[in-house]
Amino acid sequence: MKKLVLSILVAGTLFSCRKLDQPITREFTETAYWRDSQDALDALTACYEHLSKDDYYFGDEALSDNAYNSGGGLINVNAIANGGYDGANGRVSDTWSYYYTTIRRCNTVTTNIDRVPNMDATLKARILAETRFIRAYAYFQLTAWYGDVPFYTDLITIDASRTIARTDKNTIQEFILTELADIQKDLPTNAQQSQNDRGRITRGAAIAMSARVHLFRSEWAAVVADCEKLIGKTENGTYALFGNYSNLFTVANEYNSEVILDLQYGGGRTYDKQRSFMPQTIAALRSVLVPTQDLVNDYIMTNGKAIGEAGSGYNENTPYVNRDPRFEATILHHGSKVIDFAGAEQTILTQPGSVPATNTVDDQGASPTGYYFYKYYDRAATNYASGLNLIMIRYADVLLMYAEAKNELGQMNAAVWNQTIQPIRVRAGFNDAGATQFNAALNQDQQRVVIRRERRSELAFEGLRVYDIRRWKTADVVMNRPVRGIKVTSGAFNKDPNGYIIVENRLFTNPKHYLWPVPTVERDQNKNLSQNQDW
Template sequence: MKRKLFSLIAISGLFLTACNKDFLDRNPEDSYSNTSLWTSAADAQAALNGCYRDWEDSYNVIYMDAVTDNAYSRWVWEGYMNIGNGSLTPSDNNVTNRWNFKSIQKCNWFLENVESTKMDEALKTRFKAEARFLRAYQFFTLSQLYGDVPLVTKNITTVEANNITRTPLAEVQKFILDELAAIAPQLEPSYSGNDVGRITRGAAYALSARLNLYMGKYAESIKDCERVMGLGYDLFPKYGDLFRIQHENNVEVILDMQYKENDYANGNIGILPSSSLGGWGSIGPTQSLVDAYEMKNGKTITEAGSGYNAEDPYSNRDPRLAASIVYPGQLYEGGYFNSIDPASADFMTGDNNPMTGYMPKKFIQQLSDYPDMWNTGLNMIIIRYAEVLLTYAEAKIESGLIDNTVYDAIDRIRVRAGMPVTDRLVYNTQAALRTLVRRERRIELALEGLRWYDIKRWKTGEEVRKGTVYGARQGTVDKNTGKVTFTTPNHQVIEQRLFNPAMHYLWPIPQKEIDINKKLGQNPNY
């Protein structure tokens, strides 16, 4: 039988499966055909809803920080451990394969067929803009991970798929930016009712700002951020609560992946808690991430006068630490978390416990939010307003345009978290502000799947992705007070990591794809 590159071939019937919350609840029939589908606006919307199904996945958001210095993935079969430790190979079956064009082909199919639909032209234009965004987002992710990728903008045959070549990165990035600029005015600034969750104008400008920042096109990124700033977004009042299911679709959310329990559930929340809470303990925030949080007075833990005490390391820290990570001695779900005592059910080396001794908290502020943590409707935020503020500040810093708006953008985020405003006597140079904004990005956006892209563009992989990964020190936790007493002087050694800058800033093209189509080639040194 002739081999087929299935990740590049789209089967139209699969495109029509709807999902997600209210605006995707109108499930179309799988038996639609091209001759019967494109007869009304409702048909076009049903087809577009299918395009929304696969454009992102909570799994990737949750696990992506495990390929950075922020987190460790303890189970190799979950697909991210070998990427994080640098042992990945093109033939590795234990590595997540994100070389997937199914969503792109869905969008291509929609765009090639919707034109014939008899419907309001303005609505049709908006529908096409939504599909073009979803396609552009896929190319953004693919090009960030793999570099040169096939720029597939039309439906292709099996023969075409098996002979396709990769498009240079610069051309793919230009396509993405051109698409986002073209469609932004065609998208609505916001939606109400059943349409909440659809792609907005702010999402187009924010993704453009992100890509322009990553490319070092700072002037363009600043302009994109300013456009987003004029659309009415704001910071949600309480940092930890903005991730809770009862506050989803809040004023800070620009783009998210919509889920609905039972129908299209976010079933990945259960991997986060430790075993005593019914979870798998798959992801462990690292000691490096914990140490990056400032003290409550705004000083880093290594600064003179910070007040940091290594024997009481979690006290008087940036409140975002307690909102993002469950650390030993923290009161959580009715008890003091104890991952450092060998006698505890949650001990870090035990089965289904995070091996670093730290548990992610950002998406499980309270487990009682979910009747079933394996079947939740929690949306996964992809872009939020805090990132735009940090992007704006960084782009201006790198451009040498340091003014009050830079400090104001950073301080809005810090003050919301309960931190003091930036000390302008300390952070008064481009170099100092660069250090600050990079640390703020790491802390504010921790465990949201963005850290890898920052490491990649800053070219800091050898500094932060190489060497020993550490977890918490062993000790005891008083079950009545939460007081932590460490019994070992050294932090737990979790893993040794490799990082070769000549190869590891890109993921390898999966060998099974090259076996089908040798014209794809391979990324350097794999």
């Protein structure tokens, strides 16, 4: 296990690579480093390589009510989701050490860049801005999961690493927001980037990330102010919804008009997580990261009504007919058709008794819920190793943050709706006025339900739901429900009174589980680290 001394002290020798999607290939010693601007750029690339990872991107979905992960894969997130974990949990320990390594790499850049002789001032400012963004992102992740954490912006000593205490999370988040505001002047817009700089942090990313932090803190006026710097304006970047929702998540359309920040893959850096979420007949492995029935139920009908709402037209016998078009673009269900890696069309059968049974809930290696994720399926992958970038922030999220903040301020109206929810739904494929037009009859609470449901449907399988249910303080409700799968009429399944498969019971205790425990191994090494409530 990694100790705090290792987590926040050992730099891991600085490595470099010329492109963000290439693995580290070269190593430098202190005496041979910081010779020129390329060394500084290479050190920055080492920071980018530790921005985040696919285990978190996909695993975070299973920390919410959107998905279920069976077994101990994805760094044992299932134990967190069902409440059966402590400070020794693999994901709890990994996240702490991972982001302190990120911070160490960033602090190495900010501390040493002045050693580069005769460096171009504009380039230096940009490198520092990108580095400070990555460090701010790492600290946001740490405060989101653990609350108060050790905070420093220098190269901490061994002795300090063994005695450093935790800093109040609000102090750290205020630092994050100050950093994100200060670096904007030194970052280019996406329109100013060259093709070789694609994937690097832009001014728009700093603004959108600031909005996300304010959103997490329920600072609604600040969310509005940030979003208004990007919506309908070009001085901070030129962004627009991409024309086709399904095609947004493909290699062919990387770096499209909607992407504000993505995690870089391709070249020598790939991931194979689709083997965990696609049907066995396609990915040739057990399907262990799967959608829940509760996620499926939140997709509205094409007329804009929720499935339980009067006049929706929902029929339990044909549950996937006339649903939100994003449902088919995100989730495979009984009867879905998909092109496999060989180019053949497969019909996915999930109901018990179907022939063949390979993808049905009868098979131990198939999805236990009867659903499979489809978004981020990359047919261009070789040997299942995908180089498809993972989108961390996109323009649709900015529109949704803006809509939520305006509603919380009591300012939701037709004009805001037409700027935000309406274009998102039209892009998705809705054309019924009931789905696309503003409903002035809804009060603030009812609009909140609509906006939150819209956010869930639009951003499903993008790792954001877990942050939403925690900031809304609804996790202790939605994560205390059983994980449910499809409705079945035969087979020896554990079912609820309505016939839906119960896959697992979950537990989320308020306030205990709203923060993870400080990892056991870290507290063993540093007795000054306090622990979170009830842990």
